[in-house]
Amino acid sequence: ETGVTQTPRHLVMGMTNKKSLKCEQHLGHNAMYWYKQSAKKPLELMFVYNFKEQTENNSVPSRFSPECPNSSHLFLHLHTLQPEDSALYLCASSQDEEGRYEQYFGPGTRLTVT
Amino acid sequence: SQQGEEDPQALSIQEGENATMNCSYKTSINNLQWYRQNSGRGLVHLILIRSNEREKHSGRLRVTLDTSKKSSSLLITASRAADTASYFCATDETGANSKLTFGKGITLSVRP
Numbered sequence: 001e002t003g004v005t006q007t008p009r010h011l012v013m014g015m016t017n018k019k020s021l022k023c024e025q026h027l028g029h030n031a032m033y034w035y036k037q038s039a040k041k042p043l044e045l046m047f048v049y050n051f052k053e054q055t056e057n058n059s060v061p062s063r064f065s066p067e068c069p070n071s072s073h074l075f076l077h078l079h080t081l082q083p084e085d086s087a088l089y090l091c092a093s094s095q096d097e098e099g100r101y102e103q104y105f106g107p108g109t110r111l112t113v114t
Numbered sequence: 115s116q117q118g119e120e121d122p123q124a125l126s127i128q129e130g131e132n133a134t135m136n137c138s139y140k141t142s143i144n145n146l147q148w149y150r151q152n153s154g155r156g157l158v159h160l161i162l163i164r165s166n167e168r169e170k171h172s173g174r175l176r177v178t179l180d181t182s183k184k185s186s187s188l189l190i191t192a193s194r195a196a197d198t199a200s201y202f203c204a205t206d207e208t209g210a211n212s213k214l215t216f217g218k219g220i221t222l223s224v225r226p
Binding site for chain 2 (some may be wrong): 004006040041042043045048056065088090092097098099100102103105106107109110
């Protein structure tokens, strides 16, 4: 689990707040991902970065803004969220963005929007 | 539309029994992966099986893949209470923009 770290582990925020989620991987991988996991739903891919470049934005609302300053760090900036955005946000990394590589996940950030 | 669908949605067994979980998918794939997730934690990769493979083993895990039926199964033998978790299959569809697509998962409870 120490290969991919996420902070904070829990976050409660109001709809008018601005906060950021942080992910760091120590595996030397080139691809990083943000997923949203809600109860009773499949894991939803939000964003993909490969070699710091965004390669996928899965129709995510603009209130979620990703940032990837280098291959080891990934941020998700949050602003004016809605209660339905409450979920577990998972970061993952893999050697490359192609699906033939296994993904390594962080422990997640449990986000509650009040 | 969802690519991988696991079956059953929930499974409860006694410690020592075998657990069989199934995954069906819709389109051609390059590989299929199984992951485990303990409550409130991240997913952990268990095993990857390529489209030209039929069976793969890892410890107490056995995965089969039937590309003609577009289905895979994960068998956990001699289950333990620590195997209690959610299990997900993820498929890598063939095509230029291959990405992993995850199913909803199966909740496995192993009673001590």
